[in-house]
Amino acid sequence: MEKPIKFSDPLFVTLVASICCLLWGSAYPFIKLGYIAFDILPEDIPSKFVFAGYRFVLAGLLLLFLFRVITKRKFELSGRQFSSLILLGVFQTGLQYMFFYVGVANITGVKGSIMNATTTFFSVVLAHFLYKNDKLSKNKVVGCLLGFIGVIIVNFHSDLLEFSFSLTGEGFVIIAALIFSITAIYAKHLTGSIDVLVITGVSLFVGGLALTLLGLLLGGRVTHFTFESTGILIYLVLLSSAAFCLWNLLLKYNKVGKVSVYNFLIPVFGTLLSALFLGETIMELKNLIALLFVSIGIYMVNRVTSRKFSNTLEP
Numbered sequence: 001m002e003k004p005i006k007f008s009d010p011l012f013v014t015l016v017a018s019i020c021c022l023l024w025g026s027a028y029p030f031i032k033l034g035y036i037a038f039d040i041l042p043e044d045i046p047s048k049f050v051f052a053g054y055r056f057v058l059a060g061l062l063l064l065f066l067f068r069v070i071t072k073r074k075f076e077l078s079g080r081q082f083s084s085l086i087l088l089g090v091f092q093t094g095l096q097y098m099f100f101y102v103g104v105a106n107i108t109g110v111k112g113s114i115m116n117a118t119t120t121f122f123s124v125v126l127a128h129f130l131y132k133n134d135k136l137s138k139n140k141v142v143g144c145l146l147g148f149i150g151v152i153i154v155n156f157h158s159d160l161l162e163f164s165f166s167l168t169g170e171g172f173v174i175i176a177a178l179i180f181s182i183t184a185i186y187a188k189h190l191t192g193s194i195d196v197l198v199i200t201g202v203s204l205f206v207g208g209l210a211l212t213l214l215g216l217l218l219g220g221r222v223t224h225f226t227f228e229s230t231g232i233l234i235y236l237v238l239l240s241s242a243a244f245c246l247w248n249l250l251l252k253y254n255k256v257g258k259v260s261v262y263n264f265l266i267p268v269f270g271t272l273l274s275a276l277f278l279g280e281t282i283m284e285l286k287n288l289i290a291l292l293f294v295s296i297g298i299y300m301v302n303r304v305t306s307r308k309f310s311n312t313l314e315p
Contacts, residue, residue, distance in 0.1 A: 007249055007250060007252070007253040007254070008253045008254055010302065013250060013254060013258065013259070013302075014262075014298075014302075016246050016249075016250055017247075017250055017259060017262035017265075018262065018265060019243075019246065020242075020243045020246050020247045020250075020262070021262050021263065021265035021266045021269055022265075022269050022273075023239040023242060023243040024239070024243050024266045024269075024270075025265070025266050025267070025268070025269025025270040025271075025272070025273055026239060026269070026270075026273045027236060027239060027240075027270075028270035028273065028274050029270075029273050029274040029276075029277040030232055030235055030236055030239075030277070031236070032274070033232055033277065034051060034229065034232045034233065034236065035048070035051070037224070037226065037228050037229035037232055038051060038222050038223075038224045038225075038229050039224045040222070042105070043105070044220065045101060045102060045105055045218075045220075046214075046215045046216075046218035046219050046220025047215065047220035047221055047222055048101050048105075048215070048220070049097075049098065049101065049211045049212070049214050049215030049218070049220055050211070050212055050215035050216060050220040050221065050222045051215075051222050051233075052097055052101065052208070052211050052215075053208045053209065053210070053211035053212025053213075053214075053215055054208070054212060054222060054233060055208065055233060055236045055237055055240060056093050056097075056204045056205070056207055056208025056211065056240060057204075057205055057208035057209055057212060058208075058233075058237040059204045059205075059208070059236075059237045059238075059240040059241040059244070060089075060200075060201045060202065060203070060204035060205025060206070060207075060208055060241075061201070061205060062201075062237060062238075062241045063197050063200050063201030063204065063241050063245060064197070064198070064201035064202070064205065066197060066201075067195065067197040067198055067201060070197075071195070071197075075198065077194070077198070081190075081193065081194055082202075084190055085190070085194070085198070085199060085202040085203055085206070086202075086206055088183055088186060088187055088190065088199070088202075088203040088206075089202060089203035089204065089205065089206025089207040089210070090206060090207060090210055091179055091182075091183050091207075092179070092180065092183035092184070092186075092187065092203055092207060093203055093204055093206070093207020093208060093210070093211070094206070094207040094208075094210035094211055094214075095179055095207075095210075096176045096179040096180050096183065096207075097176070097207070097211060098211065098214065099172045099173070099175045099176040099179065100116070100172070100173060100176035102168060102172050103115070103168065103169055103170070103171070103172030103173035103174075103175075103176060104173060106166060106168050106169035106172070107166075107169040107170055107173065114151055114152055114267075115170050115173040115174050115177065116173055116176070116177055116266075116267070117147075117148055117151040117177075117263065117264060117266075117267060118174055118177045118178075119177040119180050119181055119260070119263050120144055120147065120148070120260050120261055120263045120264055121144060121148070122177060122178050122180075122181035122182075123181040123184065123185070123256050123257065123260035123263075124136065124140060124144055124256070124257045124260060124261070124301075126181055126182065126185055126256070127185065127255065127256035127257050127260075128257075130185060130256075131255065131256065133255065134255040134256055134257050134258075139300045139301065139303060140257060140300070140301050142297075142300055143261060143296075143297040143298065143299070143300030143301035143302075144261065144297065144301065145297070146293050146294070146296050146297035146300065147261060147264035147293065147294050147297030147298065148264065148297075149293050149297075150264060150268065150289075150290040150291070150292070150293030150294035150297065151264055151267050151268070151290070151294070153286050153289055153290040153293060154267060154268050154271050154286060154287055154290035154291075156286060181260070184247075184251060184256070184260070185251075185256060187199055187200075187203070187248055187251065188248075188251040188252060188256065191248060191249075191251070191252035192252075196245060196248045196249050196252060197245060199248060200241070200244045200245045200248050201241075203244075204240065204241070204244060247259070257301060258301065258302055261297065261298050261301040261302070262298060264294045264297060264298070265294055265298075268287070268290055268291050268294055271287060271290075272287060275287075
């Protein structure tokens with residue numbers, strides 16, 4: 001079949017995974033711009049929940065609409081499949097972003113980016129225990145360490161020299177990373193019997209609905225709709241639907257470790273795009289060095305998988 005072959009081709013994986021990370025990286029500056037456009041104060045976590053909820057609800061509805069238009073099929077899910085998607089949405093989108101937003105609000109953006117990069121470590125380690133053909137190796141460990149060093153470099157700040165750790169700060173961001181890693185593997189499992197568009201659409205919609213309701217119950221509001229703020233929200237909806245859908249397709253046809261290592265690109269792209277859209281300096285030496293470390297790390301991990309690649313895909 002053409003699609004499985006294309007989505008497991010190393011160059012195609014690199015291209016699509018990089019696009020996903022570029023889109024997610026662009027979310028950093030656009031979320032900040034969205035807070036300004038919607039007049040959401042930094043400490044107003046409930047309104048941030050509502051803002052994120054609107055984004056994911058609309059992204060989910062868009063993907064479900066595309067499924068109907070492209071496939072011309074109805075949503076035929078068993079009770080067990082529907083329950084699985086509800087569970088995925090509540091945890092992957094709802095709970096993960098709840099921990100992430102609260103955690104980031106209690107620490108600096110620098111530490112938030114670095115702590116969130118632990119997603120790759122969690123994914124690689126979990127895959128080692130869950131899949132027989134996705135085991136840890138020397139090159140994979142070295143590649144992950146190099147990628148993590150790259151993330152530290154791009155986010156290097158004097159704050160990093162001062163050790164501090166709080167459960168509701170660094171702890172919550174790490175918990176969010178762990179939740180994302182677990183649910184990504186769970187989503188991979190579901191792709192064996194459910195269309196990726198449906199999986200992604202339902203999970204985004206359910207998680208977004210949970211975030212919206214939670215935010216509203218806590219007193220959050222997003223009401224300052226203008227041409228600018230609406231445009232930012234639409235862009236975030238489009239990037240979420242595209243990135244999550246493509247990422248789930250990559251996970252369906254590839255090993256978890258092979259795909260998850262690209263997560264190290266997100267803070268690098270985020271830093272570069274934040275500099276571009278927020279008027280900061282892009283061409284700093286640390287940014288180029290960080291990109292080099294991350295690229296070498298990705299190569300190290302994928303060199304293992306390409307050398308040992310077989311035509312048999314794991315379930």
